[in-house]
Amino acid sequence: MIEADLVVIGAGPAGMSAARQAVEAGLSVVLLDEQKRAGGQIYRNVAHVSPARADILGPDVTRGGQLVAAIQHPRITHIAGASVWQIEGGTRVAYCVNGVAAVASGKRLLIATGAIERPMPVPGWTLPGVMNAGAAQILVKQSGMVLENAVLAGCGPLLYLVAAQMCRAGSPPLALVETQSTADLLSALRHWPGALRGWRHLVKGLGLLAEIRKAGVKRYSGASAIAVDGADHAEAIRFTVRGRQHCLSCETVLLHHGVVPNTQTARSIGVPHEWQARQRAFVPTRDEWGRSPQNGVFIAGDGAGIGGALAAELAGAISALQIAGDLDALTPAQRDAAARPLRRALRGELALRPFLDRAYPPYQGALSPADETVVCRCEEVTAGEIRKFAKLGCLGPNQAKAFGRQGMGPCQGRYCGLTVTELLAAENGQSPDVTGYYRIRPPIKPVTLGELASMPATGWQPNGKQENDREN
Numbered sequence: 039m040i041e042a043d044l045v046v047i048g049a050g051p052a053g054m055s056a057a058r059q060a061v062e063a064g065l066s067v068v069l070l071d072e073q074k075r076a077g078g079q080i081y082r083n084v085a086h087v088s089p090a091r092a093d094i095l096g097p098d099v100t101r102g103g104q105l106v107a108a109i110q111h112p113r114i115t116h117i118a119g120a121s122v123w124q125i126e127g128g129t130r131v132a133y134c135v136n137g138v139a140a141v142a143s144g145k146r147l148l149i150a151t152g153a154i155e156r157p158m159p160v161p162g163w164t165l166p167g168v169m170n171a172g173a174a175q176i177l178v179k180q181s182g183m184v185l186e187n188a189v190l191a192g193c194g195p196l197l198y199l200v201a202a203q204m205c206r207a208g209s210p211p212l213a214l215v216e217t218q219s220t221a222d223l224l225s226a227l228r229h230w231p232g233a234l235r236g237w238r239h240l241v242k243g244l245g246l247l248a249e250i251r252k253a254g255v256k257r258y259s260g261a262s263a264i265a266v267d268g269a270d271h272a273e274a275i276r277f278t279v280r281g282r283q284h285c286l287s288c289e290t291v292l293l294h295h296g297v298v299p300n301t302q303t304a305r306s307i308g309v310p311h312e313w314q315a316r317q318r319a320f321v322p323t324r325d326e327w328g329r330s331p332q333n334g335v336f337i338a339g340d341g342a343g344i345g346g347a348l349a350a351e352l353a354g355a356i357s358a359l360q361i362a363g364d365l366d367a368l369t370p371a372q373r374d375a376a377a378r379p380l381r382r383a384l385r386g387e388l389a390l391r392p393f394l395d396r397a398y399p400p401y402q403g404a405l406s407p408a409d410e411t412v413v414c415r416c417e418e419v420t421a422g423e424i425r426k427f428a429k430l431g432c433l434g435p436n437q438a439k440a441f442g443r444q445g446m447g448p449c450q451g452r453y454c455g456l457t458v459t460e461l462l463a464a465e466n467g468q469s470p471d472v473t474g475y476y477r478i479r480p481p482i483k484p485v486t487l488g489e490l491a492s493m494p495a496t497g498w499q500p501n502g503k504q505e506n507d508r509e510n
């Protein structure tokens with residue numbers, strides 16, 4: 039068992055910055071991440087990208103390189119390829135690396151597990167050739183592969199970023215099918231003063247749109263009735279704009295309508311979550327330092343609410359300061375003085391979010407999919423079946439799970455959880471908060487019997503009972 043003052047799960051901007059801040063205060067850190075290299079989603083594989091690939095990915099690569107360099111420190115043990123599958127007793131963390139299970143124990147734990155793409159179940163989304171836009175980006179970051187003959191559909195800043203990266207790579211998308219409407223953009227204008235405080239991001243966004251325009255990519259906005267057609271793989275995307283139907287032939291469809299906090303790890307130890315209507319997602323309960331109600335557990339970065347990479351970095355550092363304070367490595371005065379400029383910068387980073395959230399709301403057709411659309415891909419459960427479970431009296435996802443097995447497959451509900459909540463909430467006429475979410479139980483990532491058997495004797499209780507969200 040490896041021990042440290044602080045165990046961090048997630049080597050993205052939040053986790054890396056927290057690790058660095060903690061060692062600067064004199065703490066020791068174990069940094070666990072299932073990726074083979076540090077960086078998280080935005081800076082995935084950043085230390086190994088070629089100059090040509092860096093040109094495609096854009097200037098963010100520089101910041102990522104600096105963060106990865108900063109965690110090369112004798113008191114930071116970065117264990118790469120470490121998939122965390124259970125947390126016990128608050129701060130003892132079980133993970134698997136190279137086929138062997140092991141335990142890391144800390145005086146404090148920081149969960150910095152980031153975001154996942156919001157599922158976008160539209161008819162045909164399970165066909166080969168349809169994937170999330172983020173997955174296409176992972177191909178570029180990890181392997182330098184760029185998809186061809188692709189249409190991007192959905193909305194949000196990441197959609198523009200992926201499109202611009204494809205343009206830079208010489209393989210522009212055939213079209214952008216955008217779901218936000220002019221009315222959405224107009225209603226976002228009331229958040230314009232905040233947006234102006236985030237002017238750097240606005241300028242970046244306008245730059246992406248200029249690249250897309252220059253590459254001659256056709257844009258459709260206000261699209262609805264989106265469906266992917268094909269016999270055994272994607273062949274075309276259909277949609278309607280202002281009453282007119284369109285059908286574009288393509289080999290690949292990249293879907294994206296925003297990212298949501300990856301809450302599985304925090305939920306697995308019973309951290310309470312609440313519904314955040316503006317981002318249509320659940321966020322964990324935390325104080326201003328990122329401290330959760332669970333003893334010794336902090337949560338920072340996009341996993342605590344979507345704010346972007348720089349906000350994640352700042353939030354990670356703020357949590358680390360409080361952790362250093364808790365462990366008497368900093369006095370309250372030192373902690374507060376160091377946190378003050380970080381908090382100011384964080385407020386600036388978050389100022390643009392209300393504008394973005396209003397301008398690019400999730401696609402309604404995927405929040406409330408047609409009855410025949412599969413929502414749980416693991417167990418092949420349709421939206422119609424979820425509605426039927428509601429009619430049978432199921433008030434929440436945990437009751438409905440017993441009827442249809444949705445959420446019980448290998449992804450443990452990551453792909454269908456929010457859609458099932460939205461469907462049950464709408465059908466039962468109650469709020470998503472009251473409807474609730476799946477009860478997440480360990481193992482939160484698949485672990486084999488062989489890996490379990492390889493675990494050294496540590497007194498670990500793989501079946502340890504956890505306090506958890508209410509049963510719905």
Ligand SMILES: Cc1cc2nc3c(=O)[nH]c(=O)nc-3n(C[C@H](O)[C@H](O)[C@H](O)COP(=O)(O)OP(=O)(O)OC[C@H]3O[C@@H](n4cnc5c(N)ncnc54)[C@H](O)[C@@H]3O)c2cc1C
Binds near residue numbers: 121346
């Ligand atoms: C697919 C995708 C691509 C994105 N690309 C961009 C982009 O190019 N530009 C941009 O500005 N924003 C991008 N974003 C948004 C971006 O993720 C965040 O703003 C930023 O990375 C958040 O930082 P973070 O540290 O909170 O989390 P992340 O960067 O997401 O880091 C979380 C880390 O936790 C690890 N992790 C999660 N669960 C476990 C577990 N059980 N065991 C071990 N490790 C675990 C993950 O491997 C990951 O490395 C992307 C988001 C997604 C979902």
